[in-house]
Structure formats: C-alpha cells, structure tokens
Amino acid sequence: xxxxxxxxxxxxxxxxxxxxxxxxxxxxxxxxxxxxxxxxxxxxxxxxxxxxxxxxxxxxxxxxxxxxxxxxxxxxxxxxxxxxxxxxxxxxxxxxxxxxxxxxxxxxxxxxxxxxxxxxxxxxxxxxxxxxxxxxxxxxxxxxxxxxxxxxxxxxxxxxxxxxxxxxxxxxxxxxxxxxxxxxxxxxxxxxxxxxxxxxxxxxxxxxxxxxxxxxxxxxxxxxxxxxxxxxxxxxxxxxxxxxxxxxxxxxxxxxxxxxxxxxxxxxxxxxxxxxxxxxxxxxxxxxxxxxxxxxxxxxxxxxxxxxxxxxxxxxxxxxxxxxxxxxxxxxxxxxxxxxxxxx
Numbered sequence: 453x454x455x456x457x458x459x460x461x462x463x464x465x466x467x468x469x470x471x472x473x474x475x476x477x478x479x480x481x482x483x484x485x486x487x488x489x490x491x492x493x494x495x496x497x498x499x500x501x502x503x504x505x506x507x508x509x510x511x512x513x514x515x516x517x518x519x520x521x522x523x524x525x526x527x528x529x530x531x532x533x534x535x536x537x538x539x540x541x542x543x544x545x546x547x548x549x550x551x552x553x554x555x556x557x558x559x560x561x562x563x564x565x566x567x568x569x570x571x572x573x574x575x576x577x578x579x580x581x582x583x584x585x586x587x588x589x590x591x592x593x594x595x596x597x598x599x600x601x602x603x604x605x606x607x608x609x610x611x612x613x614x615x616x617x618x619x620x621x622x623x624x625x626x627x628x629x630x631x632x633x634x635x636x637x638x639x640x641x642x643x644x645x646x647x648x649x650x651x652x653x654x655x656x657x658x659x660x661x662x663x664x665x666x667x668x669x670x671x672x673x674x675x676x677x678x679x680x681x682x683x684x685x686x687x688x689x690x691x692x693x694x695x696x697x698x699x700x701x702x703x704x705x706x707x708x709x710x711x712x713x714x715x716x717x718x719x720x721x722x723x724x725x726x727x728x729x730x731x732x733x734x735x736x737x738x739x740x741x742x743x744x745x746x747x748x749x750x751x752x753x754x755x756x757x758x759x760x761x762x763x764x765x766x767x768x769x770x771x772x773x774x775x776x777x778x779x780x781x782x783x784x785x786x787x788x789x790x791x792x793x794x795x796x
Contacts, residue, residue: 456552457559459772464559464583465511468552469532471500472695473559476775477631483534486545487512487626490776497769500527502571504538504572505544507655508626518559539563540574541729542627543656549577558743562776564728565735568598568628570661576742583749583772584740587730588708589758593734595708600727602635608704608723613641613680617698618701622687623651623719627729629684630656632706633664636682644669644678669687690721708732740767752776 458465463475471481478495485491485492485501487508494513501509503520510516521527524544526535536546541562548559556580567573589787605621612619623629629649633697636643643666650668657663669675669683689695690703702706705721708728731739732751740762741746747768751761762769 456550456555456557457583464531464772465548465776466532466552468530469534469542469550471529471532473548473550474561474776481529484509485550485559486542486549488542488562488624491561495597498700500529500534502544502546504659505546507659508544509651511651511655518769532631534713535575536744538572539573540565540567540571543571543630543661544658545571545627547575547577549579554622555580555585559583559740560585562587562730563739564731565739566595566598566731568664568729569634571627571729574739576739578744579780580745581741581747582743582745583696583751584731584736585776586736586750586755586758588728588732589736589750589761591710591752593711593732594734595728598635599661599728605632605635605704605725606637606640609636609640609682612702616679616700618680618698619682619697620690620698620701620703621684621725622690622703622705623684623705625652626708626729629653630661630663631729632684636664638664640682642667642681644673644683646683646689648682648686660764661795680691687719689699690719701791704781711719749769 455467462477462479464473471483472479472482474491475715480497481497483500485791487505492509499516499518506518506520510653519556521536523536523538524529533551535549539545539547539561541564554648561572562585565574572652596780606610611621623632625648645666645668653663657734703721704723704725705726709715710724710726731753748762749772751772751774759771
C-alpha cells in the first residue's frame with residue numbers, strides 16, 4: 453500500500469510531498485487547516501492554507517512565507533496532489549485531501565457539519581482513510597438548532613438590560629465570536645466587542661464576510677454608561693478587572709462544554725449557552741459515513757470511546773495521539789476541560 457500519511461513527533465506527515473499538516477513543531481513546509489493557535493503555530497518555513505484563512509493567520513503569526521489555495525484547487529507537492537475543502541469549523545477552515553498513487557487520505561482538522569451562516573459549509577470528501585477529530589465524541593453531545601440558541605441568548609440579554617446590567621458573553625475571537633455575533637439582533641441594544649474580538653472581525657470584514665455591526669471597546673468608552681449592552685469577549689476576560697469596570701453585569705459562556713454541568717459550575721458564569729464550532733456525536737458519525745472511508749483515525753477528544761464505537765460499526769479505527777487542544781493564553785480555560793479535549 454502507498455504510504456500517504458504517517459504520524460511523527462512533529463505532526464501528521466506526508467513523505468511523498470515532504471510536508472506536515474498542522475504540525476506542532478517547526479518544520480520546513482506546513483499545510484494548515486485553519487487559524488486557531490493549536491493548528492497554526494509559529495516557526496514554519498512555509499505555510500499553505502486557504503486564501504480565506506491566511507489573513508487571520510498573518511494577524512496572529514505576523515509576516516509568514518505562505519501560499520494560498522481556493523477551495524477545491526489542486527496543487528502538486530512532490531509526488532502528492534493536495535487540495536483544500538470546506539470544514540465548516542471557522543471562516544477559511546479546510547480539510548486537506550492528499551492523493552498519492554491513487555490512494556486518498558483526508559485530514560479533517562476541526563469541523564462541524566451544521567451550516568452557521570458565517571463559515572463556509574462543510575463538504576464531505578470521498579477518501580480511503582479519514583483523520584477525524586472527536587472533541588465531542590460522546591452520545592450526550594447533541595447540539596440544539598441554532599435558532600433556539602439565538603432565542604435563548606436574546607432572552608438572557610433582554611432580562612439583563614431590563615435590570616440595568618451589562619451582558620458579557622465569552623466566545624473565542626476566531627469563529628465562535630463571529631457566530632455569536634450573527635445570532636444577535638442589533639435593534640435589541642448596543643453590541644460591544646473586546647479588542648481581540650474586533651481585530652479578528654475587522655480582518656474578516658475586509659475579506660468580504662458579512663458580520664453584524666459591532667463597536668470596539670476602547671479606553672475612551674464610558675464603560676459605566678453601557679448598561680443594557682451585550683459585550684462579546686474572550687473567555688479569559690470574564691470576571692476580570694477589565695469586565696468589572698463596566699459595573700453590574702451578568703456573565704455567560706458560549707461553548708459545547710456547557711453541555712456538562714460540572715464545567716458550567718467551574719466556569720462560574722451565570723449562564724452557559726451550548727454552542728460549538730465542532731461536530732456533535734451525530735455530526736461526527738454522519739461526516740465519517742459520507743467520506744466512504746474504510747480506515748478512520750481519531751484525534752483529540754474522547755478518542756478511545758469513539759474509536760471503539762467506530763470499530764463496532766465496522767470501520768478500521770485507531771487512535772492517533774496529537775498535540776491539538778484549546779487556544780493558548782487568555783482564550784484557553786484548559787484547566788476546565790476533560791484531559792486531551794479542545795477548549796472550543
């Protein structure tokens with residue numbers, strides 16, 4: 453059998469093209485699925501990603517040597533044919549299709565199958581072998597329709613505004629923040645954004661992504677006069693001196709992990725909205741089925757449980773250890789997450 457993908461201490465490797473996919477150590481050539489910090493790391497000699505992902509990658513990584521591809525466009529790297537396909541995770545995110553000698557592997561990165569109105573919708577890619585995340589690979593993880601979440605957020609915001617409080621909603625600055633923003637009705641009240649969130653918004657708006665209007669929080673803003681506003685900020689800003697300067701407020705977290713009561717309690721937020729940029733249990737199984745793959749390799753999440761279930765369904769399933777996980781710094785409540793699980 454042709455050796456298409458191998459698993460090394462530096463990351464997922466294609467010997468035929470001498471490149472890595474989302475490597476966690478510096479390498480000469482890296483193909484990147486999306487701009488989150490656990491997948492797009494600094495120090496690579498050359499980056500390849502979608503044209504849509506590169507602006508945010510440059511915002512986060514600075515000046516990098518990089519090549520962009522359109523979705524579905526194919527390039528030849530050594531003996532490997534490589535193309536990028538929508539993953540539905542965050543704007544610009546991609547699955548990586550690698551073909552060598554007629555054998556096809558797909559590295560999914562992170563993905564979700566529900567269209568969110570902001571990210572390019574997930575597109576299944578036929579392959580022989582599929583590398584899948586399983587962040588939420590337990591049957592209890594089943595997401596509500598997005599419209600229901602939007603109604604819950606609107607009701608929480610309205611109640612806070614009626615009581616003279618600011619509504620703080622913790623959401624990661626790439627992907628989750630824009631998705632939450634798309635669920636808000638700007639006629640309900642002012643929508644304010646933390647500088648880290650608005651920096652990403654500005655990059656995406658410049659690319660042509662349509663995002664609900666928001667106002668960046670600057671030092672000049674009179675924070676005591678914002679009662680009734682909704683503030684979108686990184687999770688690390690919740691319960692911080694930065695947030696307390698607004699006066700009375702209610703804090704909520706937007707995350708798939710809010711499905712677990714213990715994590716909701718440890719976060720200490722008033723509310724938890726179950727909204728994720730990763731596939732839920734039915735979404736993972738659907739995505740894998742639609743690839744037609746016989747071999748499935750699972751990474752980061754409930755890997756052992758999910759791999760056993762796939763084997764029961766007749767797949768050749770195996771667990772691949774990786775160093776993917778939550779975002780770093782202020783955006784990573786990693787101590788609240790199950791071991792090995794992503795924080796998003």
